[in-house]
Amino acid sequence: MTTMLNAVPREILDAAIEFFRIQGLQGSSNRRRVMGGVSTMEAQQLVGEWLDTRDGEGDKINVYRSGEQWVLETWSEDGCHSRDLMQVTETVDGLKLEDRGGNLFGEYFLLRDDQLHLCTESGCQALQSA
Structure with a gap:
């Protein structure tokens, strides 16, 4: 047939x-x-490269700066890629980097002493340098 x-x-x-x-x-x-x-x-100047290893994720995160503009670039293990403009605020804990488009989960990054931290409502976790 x-x-x-x-x-x-x-x-x-x-x-x-x-x-x-x-x-x-x-x-x-x-x-x-x-x-x-x-x-x-x-x-653009490369500020640093880090790995997000939470929950088995293997995202590589690069932070770039050009004058007053900051960009956070993410490369996922599955090949997905994003580049986000960041809103930067100076705090007593370091530079707070927030996605200009907002973050549904309330996450932000904190750059302190050349170390990038991923912060949520439950606290901050240092990311491993790449």
């Missing part, structure tokens, strides 16, 4: 292609916005 697959109607195929084209454009424009464009990337 042979099975024949129905061809996808051309309208659906065209709509899908357009959807993914738009998504790709939005993604690339967001990357350019967050990264500050290629020319300013070269001016």
Whole structure:
């Protein structure tokens, strides 16, 4: 017995292609916005590299600074990547780095004595240097 697959109607195929084209454009424009464009990337200074090993996670976290702008970059073991602009506040405990877009879990980072800490409502945990 042979099975024949129905061809996808051309309208659906065209709509899908357009959807993914738009998504790709939005993604690339967001990357350019967050990264500050290629020319300013070269001016960013690497502040440090750390590993987030909570709960078996293996995320690598890089923090960059360019003037007053701070960027936190995360690389997950599964290949996912993010670059987030950070709001930096000077505190008695160190520099508090919070995602400008907010954090649903109330997490933030604290940079103290060249060591990055991940902080939650239950306290802060030092991340391992990479």
